[in-house]
Amino acid sequence: MREDSLGSHGSMDKLLEMSVEDIEEARSSKQSALTVVEDSKLTELFDKVLLLDCKSDLQVIEEGESVSSKPQVTKKEGGRTKKKSQTFDFRTLLTLCAQSISARDKITADDLLRQIRKQCTPLGDASQRLAYFFANALQARLEGSSGSTITSYYDSIASKKRTAAQTLKSYHVFLYVSPFMTLMYFYSNKMILDAAKDASVLHVIDFGILYEYIKKQDRATEATDNGVEIPQNGFYPMQRIEDMCRRLTEYCKQFGVPFEYNTIASRNWETIRLEEFKIRPNKVLAVNTALRLKNVRDVTPGGEEDCPRDRFLKLIRDMKPDVFLSSTVNGSFNALFFTTRFKEALFHYSLLLDMFGATLSKENPERIHLEGEFYRREVMKMIACERVDRVERPETYKQWQVRMMRDGFKQKPVEAELVESIRVKMKKWGYHKDFVLDEYSNWFLQGWKGRILFSSSCWIFS
Structure with a gap:
């Protein structure tokens, strides 16, 4: 499991509500341009990403515009100019x-x-x-x-x-031109809030925490978060995790939300003990594994009976969460051959x-x-x-569905009305017409030009 994949620049549990209207407002203006960001302005850029302020004047391609602003490379043959083949x-x-x-x-x-x-x-x-x-x-x-x-x-x-500022700026651009992460976390957040609508205390366990989306709720709910991440290399393995803890605490203080944050650093998530999460009774418990299941190995060098992927799902099942949110990369890159x-x-x-x-x-x-x-x-x-060196092992959402149902999880349906309302909003927000949004077999699906690239689902323990 690595923190350097684009999909993992995303394990962002939105503890606080972000409505469709909030996203629409963030995308409705292109007036403020992002300038070169120095490290001293890192906090300002964190605000843009964490609070979903996606206003930007980017080098985007508008409808009908050529993909490249440069002329086609040409060469002369027999005294005539000929365009270079693009085939x-x-x-x-x-x-x-x-x-x-x-x-x-x-x-x-x-x-x-x-x-x-x-x-x-x-x-x-x-x-x-x-x-x-x-x-x-x-x-x-x-x-x-x-x-x-x-x-x-x-x-x-x-x-x-x-620098961290350069990485954040790039991620900000990704959020602006692509709806994948925004809608993925909007869906996950809605499922969490639906489960916690009558709760006074919400506990979120987020596997793969890096950037958090935060938006103020109308009501104050006490929040506890377990951020699980890979320790970084070097002399300060916990620095990135501790920095995120500090920033989340500051944001929740700003929004008036009682907040407790606990960090767990581990390279093998399936080996984490249940008691390390400090789960207390009378809390609504939500588990989020956005785009990181692909990094949990499904085979072991020693040939143990239970593979790491199954042990990880057993760990989640033993938590008895009220909701388990899973967003995955939809791909068959884990084939044997x-x-x-x-x-x-x-x-x-x-x-x-x-x-x-x-x-x-x-x-x-x-x-x-x-x-x-x-x-x-x-x-x-x-x-x-x-x-063991191959850490990118995505499977299709259909394969994950079989695995999770076999391990005792029950899938919650995706509301067709929700999908249709977001589809209408996407057009209003100005996303490219070739983005795909759909619902199938209780999965919230996103893709490009007819191909499903990312899938999200909500599970309970049956």
Whole structure:
């Protein structure tokens, strides 16, 4: 489990209510521009993200506008100017390369990588960026799928230090151009508030806490939060978690909400003991695992009878929560065979990069940061690594549904009226027409161009 995936820049339990009208108000103006943010203004940027102030004047792509502001690259042939072909088939070449690596055909794989690298670039269109990230991951796998080789490739990505302010600014842009995280947490928050409507005390256990959305309620409810996160590397492993604790305490004090915060740092969440959460009776208990179940391993090197994923769900079941909120990345990247999961990952990330290409300019610095810092890391870990080194293991929402029902959880329905009202609001907020919002089999689904990318659901213990 890693805190560096884009989906994990999100484990944000909204302890306090955020209404649809609040989101609409945040998106209704583009007048205030984000300027270069220094570390001294970090608190101001936290306000923008935590309080969902998404007003910004970004380099967005409006309807009918060209994706690139730069002219097409041209070349002369026979005295005539000719546009450079945009039909280079990266997907086919990347898939053939993955198949060659799986068959241990290094000569063919090297030749295919050379062809891909001649055309791909991290600053090109969506397909060129996709090819660049996947070619790097395939190159790393070709040279060794574990150990020092992978570490050196990963360190080359992680070594590009960026401040917390730069990361927050990029995340702010992501919230503005994409509804995925906003609607995911709006849905989760509504389910929590429905369960706690008559409660005086609310206890939220949030697995994977990084940024929190906060909005004042009309009534004062005492709140307790357990923030569970991976300790960061270095001399101060708890610093990031403690900083979040301090900020949440300050916000709740500002809103007049009695608040208690407890932190748990662990790299293996399935091994946390139940008593560490300090669950007391007479509280409404909500558990939230936004976009982080994909990082819980489903196999163990020693071949234990119960896999970590099942032990983690048992831990949640033993808590007897009033509601269990689960938001997942919808993808089959956890397949047994490498080529199968490679094709699934290729399709998934091609849609995400296409989404950015349709909503942000090529030169947008936050887009470059988001793609390079987060998606590139995820692809590297997913394609280049095996066994315990492979920490990106998404499954489809249908697979999760089977697993959770087998473990004794009962799914709560998604109100069709809620989905339709949000769909209408999305058009008013100005999100791109190709975003998908739907309800199916008690799942709240979001996607792009007909493909479901993220899924959310609410569970109780039956």
